[in-house]
Amino acid sequence: MIEAIRGSGRLLATAWRLDRRRAALSVVLVLAGAAAAPLMAYVLGQMTGQVVTGQAAAATRSGLLVAALAIAMLTFSHFAHIAYFELAEMAEEDFDEQLMTVSNGSPGIEHHDRPELADEITVLRREGRQLEGAMDALMNGLGLVLAMAVTGVLLAGVNPLLLLLPLAALPPLVAGRVAERIRDRARTATAEPTRVALNLFHQSTSAKVAGELRVFQLGDELTARHEQQWERATRGLTRGHFLATGVHAVGQVVFALAYVAAVLLVVRDAMTGRGGVGDVVLVIVLAVQVNQQVTTAVTLLQTLQRISAAFIRLRRLSADVAAADLGAAEQDLPERLRTGISLRDVSFAYHGTGREVLRDVNLDIPAGTRVAVVGENGAGKSTLVKLLCGFYQPTSGQVLVDGVDLTAVSPQRWRERISAGFQDFARYEFTLRQSVGLGDLPHADSVPHVRDALDRAQATPVVDTLPDGLDTQLGRSWTDGQELSGGQWQRLALGRAMMRGEPLLLVLDEPASALDPAAEHALFERFTEQAGRVSRASGAITLFVSHRFSTVRMADLIIVLRDGTVAEVGDHASLVAANGLYAELFELQARAYR
Secondary structure (H helix, E strand, C coil), X not given: CHHHHHHHHHHHHHHHHHCHHHHHHHHHHHHHHHHHHHHHHHHHHHHHHHHHCCCHHHHHHHHHHHHHHHXXXXXXXXXXXXXXXXXXXXXXXXXXXXXXXXXXXXXXXXXXXXXXXHHHHHHHHHHHHHHHHHHHHHHHHHHHHHHHHHHHHHHHHHCHHHHHHHHHCHHHHHHHHHHHHHHHHHHHXXXXXXXXXXXXXXXXXXXXXHHHHHHCCCHHHHXXXXXXXXXXXXXXXXXXXXXXXXXXXXHHHHHHHHHHHXXXXXXXXXXXXXXXXXXXXXXXXXXXXHHHHXXXXXXXXXXXXXXXXXXXXHHHHHHHHHHHCCCCCCECCCCCCCCEEEEEEEEEECCCCCCEEEEEEEEEEECCCEEEEEECCCCCHHHHHHHHCCCCCCCEEEEEECCEEHHHECHHHHHHCEEEECCCCCCCCCEHHHHHHHHHXXXXXCHHHHHHHHHHCCCHHHHXXXXXXXXXXXXXXXXXXXXXXXXXXXXXXXXXXXXXXXXXXXXXXXXXXXXXXXXXXXXXXXXHHHHHHHHXXXXXXXXXXXXXXHHHCCCCEEXXXXXXXXXXXXXXXXXXXXXCHHHHHHHHHHHXXX
């Protein structure tokens, strides 16, 4: 109950924050409509008494008031629904934005590797879709509280013993839940024969196996088996439904007896002069409303408890992500690299694993160099890239940029000075110009910048094949959206990586996995030329990860990883001459092309 109240408060506060006018209008209309039902019963009782005593004028006025209250009861809730339905959509959007902020608003990505947080996000994605029902439950709940209060006052005014009537609504409620559990057990027990019968039906009516059915003359056999399984399922369901109906009927009988007792109590009072016929009519109408109120209250309570749990999850998730976040600091970065990037005794283990993916890594990457990182699967290549991008902090050791520890630099500032193209690239379903321009937000709408980036990524041919050029809408989510091939999408991702003209670090992690070897080789030849230009302007380091050694051999410096450690460092010629791991891997791949 307390959780439901807290959840209601949070949801109401959210509605008030999003749109005060709609929130106030919704509450007023819901409360007015809810109060109209018991008040109508009261006026109806008064009118009945007036008719019996011959008060024609008063009865007429009461009749008109009954009609007005009936209209309010039937229509106010519908008008309120229009207002709070829009509020529910706004609340759902707000909830999604909070979840997006929690998931992606952090400089680091460690929380994405924690299973417990991933589970929380999965649940919250689903719960966010329930806000429309929660808003409906909140508004109806507010109306229900007022309606029950008015009903209680009216019943107590007739006879205080009638306040026990809501308790009589509990047996049918409990019986209904027991009956539903019985039905659920019956459905579970008959799941197998139902599933088998459906499978036999699909097989018997499927065009894919029609030929086999005729060759082996299996039509009658499958029909007989289907009938057998369906009869088995039907018998189990029938028993369950019969028992559930009996339990439910017992609960209804209990309320019916209480209902009759309440009516007889009021009739007795009327006969002894302590009440009137109007009181009898009032109790008859209110008793039905009481049953509905109790049933509705339990249903609404469950919905509000569920949304309260979702808000608690979201708040806890926000706190967990904030606690796991990378700390921002004060030192700034140089305008250009002079010495380069160094790793000193760097080790790293993913959260909760206890196993070091990188161990005691020591590297010096000189400014202006083109660096390739190679190694077998699981060697730690992608983890090294993530540390250089600042997505994680090392478990121990330091990553230094011109001698400045990255932990002492604002993550936002470091992100502004790097660019990247990843193997798991995003497919932004915007216009082509926007999809590429996102790589440098200040110039996202600049056609010259976008065209230059596409040219450097050798992606201009993609634009030429599309009907509206840079203004082509991408993605199947749009009615007129253009779908691209995997290679075309990757070309655009590379163009996005080329948007920043003078980054200190350009990372290309398997950026051409969707391209054939010849296309990748040509692309990296172009990158090699451009890396020289960028390095002269900003001392930038271009680092790429690739499994194709025809590409890797173009690098000035090749880093070979094995089991999380640096096995070898050098250029292609020296590493081949050393006859170590690199030479072995190179020979294995070269042999496949002979």
